[in-house]
Amino acid sequence: MSVDIVDIRDRLGLDSRAWVRWAVPAVLIIVLYLVPQIGGSGSFRLGEYEEVLSFLIIAVALNIAMGYAGQYILGITAVFAVGAYGAILAAKYHPHGIGLVAMCIIGGVVGAVGGLIIGLPALRVGGFYLALVSLFAALAIPTVAQQWGLVGADTGIPLYAVPGFAPEINGEELYFIVVSLVLLATLFSWALVHSRVGHRFVALHTSQQLATSIGIRSYRTQLLAILISSTMAGLAGGIYVYSQQFFAPGSSSVQFAVLLLAGMTIGGMGTITGPLIGSVIILGINQFFTSFQQYNGIVFGVLLLVFAVFLPNGLMARVAVLSERLGINPPRKPRIPAGRPAAAFAGGAAGGAASGVAGGAAGGAAAVAAAPEPTAATAMTEKPAARLPSWPPVLGANDASPLVVEGAKRSFGGVTAVDDMDLTITRGQVHGLIGSNGSGKTTLLNLISRFYSLDAGQIRIGSTRLDNQRPHVVARAGVARTFQSPKLMLRETALENVIPAVELRVRCTGAESILRLPRGIRTNRQARTEALEILEALGLQHVIDQKASALPHGTRRLVELARAIALRPSFVLLDEPAAGLSPVELEMVAEVCQNLAGSGVGVLLIEHNVPMVLSIADTVTCLHQGRRLFQGTPAELRADTSVASVFLGIDEPLEASS
Amino acid sequence: MTLFLTALIAGLAVGSVYGLIALSYTVVFNSTSIFNIAQGDLMMFGVLAAYFCLDRWHLGQLVTLLVIIAVVVSLSLIEERVAVRPFVKRPVVGLGWFIATLAFSLILETVASIIYGQNPVVPIPGAFGNGTVTIAGVNVATKFILAFATMIVVMVALEVFYKRTWLGTAMRGVAEDREVAALRGIDALRISRLAFVIAGVVTALAAFVVAPIVSANVGVGLTYGLKGFIALAIGGFGSLRGCVIGGLLLGVAEQMFDLYVNANYEILAALILVLIVLAVRPAGLFGTRAVREV
Numbered sequence: 001m002s003v004d005i006v007d008i009r010d011r012l013g014l015d016s017r018a019w020v021r022w023a024v025p026a027v028l029i030i031v032l033y034l035v036p037q038i039g040g041s042g043s044f045r046l047g048e049y050e051e052v053l054s055f056l057i058i059a060v061a062l063n064i065a066m067g068y069a070g071q072y073i074l075g076i077t078a079v080f081a082v083g084a085y086g087a088i089l090a091a092k093y094h095p096h097g098i099g100l101v102a103m104c105i106i107g108g109v110v111g112a113v114g115g116l117i118i119g120l121p122a123l124r125v126g127g128f129y130l131a132l133v134s135l136f137a138a139l140a141i142p143t144v145a146q147q148w149g150l151v152g153a154d155t156g157i158p159l160y161a162v163p164g165f166a167p168e169i170n171g172e173e174l175y176f177i178v179v180s181l182v183l184l185a186t187l188f189s190w191a192l193v194h195s196r197v198g199h200r201f202v203a204l205h206t207s208q209q210l211a212t213s214i215g216i217r218s219y220r221t222q223l224l225a226i227l228i229s230s231t232m233a234g235l236a237g238g239i240y241v242y243s244q245q246f247f248a249p250g251s252s253s254v255q256f257a258v259l260l261l262a263g264m265t266i267g268g269m270g271t272i273t274g275p276l277i278g279s280v281i282i283l284g285i286n287q288f289f290t291s292f293q294q295y296n297g298i299v300f301g302v303l304l305l306v307f308a309v310f311l312p313n314g315l316m317a318r319v320a321v322l323s324e325r326l327g328i329n330p331p332r333k334p335r336i337p338a339g340r341p342a343a344a345f346a347g348g349a350a351g352g353a354a355s356g357v358a359g360g361a362a363g364g365a366a367a368v369a370a371a372p373e374p375t376a377a378t379a380m381t382e383k384p385a386a387r388l389p390s391w392p393p394v395l396g397a398n399d400a401s402p403l404v405v406e407g408a409k410r411s412f413g414g415v416t417a418v419d420d421m422d423l424t425i426t427r428g429q430v431h432g433l434i435g436s437n438g439s440g441k442t443t444l445l446n447l448i449s450r451f452y453s454l455d456a457g458q459i460r461i462g463s464t465r466l467d468n469q470r471p472h473v474v475a476r477a478g479v480a481r482t483f484q485s486p487k488l489m490l491r492e493t494a495l496e497n498v499i500p501a502v503e504l505r506v507r508c509t510g511a512e513s514i515l516r517l518p519r520g521i522r523t524n525r526q527a528r529t530e531a532l533e534i535l536e537a538l539g540l541q542h543v544i545d546q547k548a549s550a551l552p553h554g555t556r557r558l559v560e561l562a563r564a565i566a567l568r569p570s571f572v573l574l575d576e577p578a579a580g581l582s583p584v585e586l587e588m589v590a591e592v593c594q595n596l597a598g599s600g601v602g603v604l605l606i607e608h609n610v611p612m613v614l615s616i617a618d619t620v621t622c623l624h625q626g627r628r629l630f631q632g633t634p635a636e637l638r639a640d641t642s643v644a645s646v647f648l649g650i651d652e653p654l655e656a657s658s
Numbered sequence: 659m660t661l662f663l664t665a666l667i668a669g670l671a672v673g674s675v676y677g678l679i680a681l682s683y684t685v686v687f688n689s690t691s692i693f694n695i696a697q698g699d700l701m702m703f704g705v706l707a708a709y710f711c712l713d714r715w716h717l718g719q720l721v722t723l724l725v726i727i728a729v730v731v732s733l734s735l736i737e738e739r740v741a742v743r744p745f746v747k748r749p750v751v752g753l754g755w756f757i758a759t760l761a762f763s764l765i766l767e768t769v770a771s772i773i774y775g776q777n778p779v780v781p782i783p784g785a786f787g788n789g790t791v792t793i794a795g796v797n798v799a800t801k802f803i804l805a806f807a808t809m810i811v812v813m814v815a816l817e818v819f820y821k822r823t824w825l826g827t828a829m830r831g832v833a834e835d836r837e838v839a840a841l842r843g844i845d846a847l848r849i850s851r852l853a854f855v856i857a858g859v860v861t862a863l864a865a866f867v868v869a870p871i872v873s874a875n876v877g878v879g880l881t882y883g884l885k886g887f888i889a890l891a892i893g894g895f896g897s898l899r900g901c902v903i904g905g906l907l908l909g910v911a912e913q914m915f916d917l918y919v920n921a922n923y924e925i926l927a928a929l930i931l932v933l934i935v936l937a938v939r940p941a942g943l944f945g946t947r948a949v950r951e952v
Contacts, residue, residue, distance in 0.1 A: 072753055121936035128693050128756055129891065133932060136884045140925045147922035254880060258764055265757055297768025304761035309744045312754050 020328040025273075032179050036172050046175050050243035052283055053178045054236045059263055059275040060185045061232035067269035068193055069225035070205030071123075074257055075134030076233045078141045079114045081252035083234025085145070086110030088157050088241040097165040100177070104238040111234015112227055119226035123219060126208075130226075138257045142249035156248020159241060167242065178239060182276075185232060188514075190272050192228070195513040195524065199500040201225055202489055209451060210487040214567060215395075215475035215504040224510070255297075259286065262300045265307045268314025270491075278314065388537050388595040393427075394505050394568035396478020401462030402426045403479065403571050403602060408447055408457035417443040419626045421457070425571055425602040430593050432617030432634075433606045436647070439623040441606045442484055445573050448604075449481050450474045461570075476504070478570035482563075482577055486556040490549035494540060494559045497548055498531035501566035506530075534562045538588060554581045561592060571602040578609045590616050614638070622646075663796045665913040671802035671871060673909020674809035678864035679886025680893065680901035681812060682857040688820075688896070689829045689853035690746055692755045696737055696763035697861055698883020699770070704730045704865025705782075705878060706770055712782050712869075727862040734858035737762045738851055746850045763879070771876045784870035805867040812860055813902050820898070829853060888932045894945020903944065907931075 031038075035049055058080055065071045073079075087103040087110070098106075114137075122133040145151050152158075159165050169177060192198050200221050204211040208218050241247050259282055267278020286296060307314060408421040418440040425431050433441050446452045448459055450471040459467040466474050475481075480501075488497050503513075506527055512520035535544050538558050543551055548559065557577055564572055577589045586609070593603050594616050607613045613620060614634040622630040622643050630643050637643060679697055686694045707729040711722040741762040745755035784801030791798050820826040832849045840846065864882075872878055885908060893904025908928055915927035935942065 070753075072756065117933065121933045121940075124936055124940035125891075125895075128753060129936070131753070131756060132693075132695070132884060132887045133891070133936070136888065136932070137929060139880060139884060140929045143925045144923050258760065261757065261760065294772060295768065297764050297771070301761045301763075301765035301768065304764065305741060305758055308754050308757040308761060309741075 020323070020326075029183065032183075033176065035179075036175055041172055041175075043171070046171065047244060049175060050178050051240065052280075053182050054240040054243070055260070055283065056182050056276055056279055057185045057236035057239065058233050059260060059279040060182075060189050061229045061236065062260055062264060063269060063275040064189055064192060064201075064232070065225045065229035066264065067271070067275065068198060068205065069201035069222065071119075071222050071225050071229075072128065072131035073115070073119070073134045073226055073229060074131045074261055075118070075136065075138030075254075076115075076229065077252045077254070077257040077260065078118070078134060078137040079111045079230045079233045080237045080240075081138075081141045081145070081247075082114040083107035083111030083237030084241045084247045084251070085151050085157075085237075086234070087238040088159055088247045089151070091159055091165050091241070092157060092162050095164060097162070100167070100169055100174075100239070100242050103242045104235050107238025107241075108231045108235040111237060112231040114234065115226050115230020116223070119223055119230070123222050123226070126222070135254065135257065138252070139254045142252055142254075145249040152248065154249065156246060156251070159245040159247075165245070167245070174243060178243060181239060186272065186276065191516065192514050193272065195510065195520070196500070196503040196508065196527070197224065197510040197514055199496070199503060202492060203500050206489045207487050209471075209483070210489070212451075212471035213449060213475055213481050213483075213487075214501045214563065215472050216500070217472050259283070259300065262304045264314075265304055265312075266314055268316035271314065271316040271320075274314050274316035277316065388591060389533070391534075391565055391568060391596060391599045391601065393478060393570040393599070393601055395476060395480075396461065396570040399462045399464065399570075400427055403448070403461050403466075404459070405444070405448065406458045406460075408444065408459065409455045410443060410447055410452055411455055416626050418447065421626075421628060423604075423621060423628075423631075425604050426618075427570060427602045428597055428600045429618040430597045430603040430605055430616050432613035432620040433604060433623065434608070434610055434613055434620060435623030435629070438625075440626040441623055442575055443626075444623070445481065445575055445604070445606060448474070448573060449479060475567065475569075478567075479573065480564040480567040480569035480571070481573040482557070482560045482575055484575040484579075486553075486560045488548040488551075488556055488559060491547060493545050493547055494535060494551065494555075494562075495528070495531055495544040497559055498535060498563045498566045499527045501563045502527040502530045505568060531562075531566055534565050535559070538562050538592065554585045557581060558585060558588065561589065565592070565596070569601065571604070572596055573604045573606075575606050576608065577605070578607055578612055586612065660796060661917060663794075665917045666910060667796065667798050667802055669910030669913035670906055671799075671805045671909070672868075672912065673889070673906035674805040675864050675868045675871070675882065675905070676885050676889040676908050677809045677902040677905025678812060678860055678867075679882055680890040680905050681809075681816060681898060682860045682864070683886060683890055684896065684898060684901055685816065685857040685860065686853050689832050690742060690850045692742055692745060692759065693887075694737070694742070694854075694857070695756065695759045695883060695887075696741075696766060697857065698881070698886060699763045699766040699879035700730050700733055700737075700858065701861045701865045701868070701882055702770060702876065702879030703733055703766060704862050705869045705872070706773060708782055708865060708869035723862075723866050726865050727859055730862035730865060731855055731858035733766070734854040734861070735851065738854040742850065742854070743847065746846060763883070767876055767879055770879070774876055781873050782869045801867070801870040805871065808863050808867050809902060809905070812863060813898055816860075817898050825852075885928060888928050890942075891932050892935045892942055894942025897942070897944040900942055900944035904942065907943075 036046060039045060039049075058076060062073070062076050065073050065076070084107060087107040090106045091098050091103060118134050118137050119130065122130040146154050167174075193201075200211065200216050203214065203216055204218055204221050211221070212218055240251070244251075260279065263279035263282040264275045265278065266281060267276065268274025282300065285299065289296060289299075311318065403425040405421055405423040408418055408423075409416070410418045421440075421444060423431070423433075423444070433444070435441050443452065447454055448466070450466065450469060450473075454467050457467070458465065461477060461479075464477060466477060466479070469477075503523070506523045508519050508523035511517075513524055514520070516524075532544065535541065538561065540555065540558055540562065543555055543559075548556060551559065557580070561574070561577060564574070574589075574593070577593075578586050581589065590612055593605055596603050597618070605613060605617060614637065617634055620630070620632065620634055620637050621628060622637065624646050629646060630637060630640055632640070679701060682697050683693060686692060686697070704726040707726045708722055711717040711725050712719075717725070737759070741758040742755065745758065784799070784804065789800050791800060791803065820830055828844045829849055829852065832844055832846050868878075868882070886905070889905035889908045890901055891904070892907055893900030893902070908931065911931050912924050912927045915921075916924050919927075939945075
């Protein structure tokens with residue numbers, strides 16, 4: 001199939017059809033403005049168009065919260081309704097009536113308050129709670145309105161019948177303004193998604209652990225998504241009542257919320273245009289088959305089900321794939337800026353291969369014995385030709401104190417995973433942490449980064465206690481980490497995976513970044529450049545523009561490492577960074593660890609690859625069944641009997657046994 | 659005082675139905691990590707079946723109960739197959755399953771509205787007629803007692819099942835760690851199907867006891883479905899007792915709101931209550947399990 005298309009494309013002599021990317025939206029926008037000329041411009045017709053356009057703004061709003069930030073505020077129609085009621089009441093009771101701008105502002109403010117009332121409590125639990133609580137609100141608000149005299153009860157408020165209200169904009173002029181507002185909302189969502197705020201949304205959507213590990217405040221970020229979304233939906237309420245001059249409980253039923261969700265899912269959540277196209281399709285079906293309306297629910301239900309199961313990314317994701325094949329959206333070509341070629345690291349491959357065999361408990365134990373062999377150890381420490389840049393700490397750099405774990409204890413059910421643990425990570429040194437599977441290494445790391453809470457003990461940097469902090473605070477204090485199985489934003493490129501980490505420490509407000517104010521432009525660019533530099537330093541220049549989902553496992557690990565470095569932390573906690581790496585990559589990781597230490601960063605290295613640990617660590621701690629079995633220099637470890645007896649069942653020091 | 663007691667009893671009865679729905683949610687979630695939003699609409703279909711059996715065909719109560727169970731369990735199994743299994747097979751990422759169960763609920767609602775038509779169904783006689791029993795000077799409708807008793811029996815039965823039987827333990831284990839469960843020879847798909855059967859029976863019982871209480875219509879599905887969730891959020895996720903107490907609290911709160919504030923705005927009672935509980939105790943009154951990933 002794809003071959004045929006490529007063939008046809010070649011025959012037609014079209015190398016690039018990138019212009020289609022701009023031509024299609026341009027034509028659509030022009031058509032949108034010309035709709036009254038094509039479809040009739042009677043005031044009833046215009047009112048219908050404007051109704052649809054207000055819904056499109058809600059779809060854009062919902063897409064920001066749901067598609068990008070992963071916050072399922074399904075009952076956004078409740079927010080739309082309160083915004084609309086706020087605006088229409090203000091217009092009704094204001095002695096001289098109010099204009100479109102005032103109604104939009106009132107709608108937006110009231111909507112924002114409504115969104116916060118739902119979001120503040122519901123987000124404390126997260127997950128599908130927000131979806132259900134908001135859906136319940138979407139059911140409750142029209143039900144209450146039906147009975148409430150102030151808002152006109154069942155019949156609603158007819159604004160056209162209010163003598164004081166005389167809209168100064170109407171007819172086609174109003175239509176143009178509403179279309180422009182929809183386009184503005186879409187443009188805003190694009191600007192938002194490609195700003196530091198949008199980057200955080202996507203990180204949080206991917207994984208809360210990932211997000212907090214790079215210092216993103218999850219609750220606040222989720223709330224921000226809800227707030228932006230609710231403000232837009234409320235604003236849509238203002239536009240709706242201005243153009244319809246009417247609002248009643250029936251204007252925002254729960255079914256409407258479900259229709260919106262159907263539109264989003266079919267068009268493609270998390271794409272800029274998907275929700276618009278999906279909503280138009282759904283509303284089109286709804287309008288077109290009016291005689292068939294009682295069966296529409298089945299049609300939408302089946303469509304929704306089919307998309308949820310088979311095409312979870314929606315139509316626009318298919319369009320993106322298709323246009324890539326057609327050459328409209330040219331496949332991203334690797335950009336290789338001037339820098340060190342990847343081949344520069346090939347020199348260390350042999351040494352890496354020798355030490356790359358370790359893995360699992362038994363393998364690790366065997367490797368302990370093999371470690372003193374000179375070839376593996378010396379090959380490992382050989383520096384590749386080019387030198388890595390220095391990465392001196394930025395976050396938490398003021399405090400040169402070590403990170404201290406004291407008497408840490410943590411149990412899960414009846415199992416004590418970590419007990420009476422003391423550990424010190426000194427700045428500028430590599431601290432190796434070894435031990436068999438289940439010995440408590442990762443638990444200890446999760447305790448330090450506060451994904452688990454301590455049952456007893458303390459964790460601090462200098463006088464700053466970390467054990468009572470939330471995970472993002474630990475990251476912001478300068479403690480970066482990687483994960484045992486890499487956590488990356490799979491739909492984003494390698495570069496986009498690193499950028500949010502840089503953005504955490506480059507000062508700039510979200511608004512400046514979204515609106516592209518001078519400092520916003522500067523910091524957006526700076527984040528990109530710094531992320532690029534780090535990826536290039538790790539020899540990843542060939543993958544910067546590739547989606548993380550397309551990267552092999554080893555490369556993902558390196559990208560994650562780059563993300564941790566991008567925080568420019570004072571401490572880095574690496575959870576088995578070498579597992580599953582190729583010899584070249586392994587060499588890279590070892591070199592990066594040493595380079596970080598050389599830059600003044602404290603490194604905690606959890607590894608089964610014991611030869612690697614012994615060759616680069618300044619101190620080694622060996623865990624066994626949640627307790628510290630040994631702590632000392634690599635040389636002392638080699639001479640120690642306890643480690644050998646636990647791992648190999650022999651009572652001689654490792655030196656002798658090998 | 660009598661007014662208060664009457665409201666209290668009605669609240670406990672309706673709350674029992676919320677509790678039963680909440681228990682159904684919990685049974686499914688324990689084994690699949692999926693919150694089945696269509697549960698309320700499954701109950702609505704049970705009510706629809708009750709209407710046909712009792713009002714149209716004049717069948718006996720026991721036969722009616724069996725028909726309701728058959729209808730609800732069959733629909734549950736269909737849902738499990740088309741909307742849930744695709745998400746049980748692969749690891750649960752995102753909320754795609756949520757959309758799928760919502761879609762199924764939309765289909766159920768549309769089908770029901772075609773069958774029901776626009777008009778609400780007439781009230782259906784309860785299992786013990788429309789009689790009353792006098793307890794401590796207050797007349798209590800037998801249908802209320804039946805609702806309450808059913809919920810207590812179901813909760814105790816589920817508690818015993820989960821704590822005392824091998825299968826019950828397995829059904830809890832699957833959601834917690836699918837891989838470990840697989841290693842012990844537990845088939846996640848069979849467990850998921852079984853969970854839908856058990857939840858279907860519980861929901862069918864809810865339909866049977868609620869049918870005489872509400873004059874059923876299509877709206878009952880979504881309303882009871884969401885209120886069942888609110889009962890669960892108040893009581894605490896993952897706790898069977900929490901479901902029951904949350905349901906009763908919600909039912910009583912609604913009736914008190916009707917009595918002392920304004921019956922027109924009854925639905926606000928539930929919304930305000932759940933927002934306050936989540937703000938003060940996000941895990942719910944009896945919840946231990948955090949829903950949040952971390």
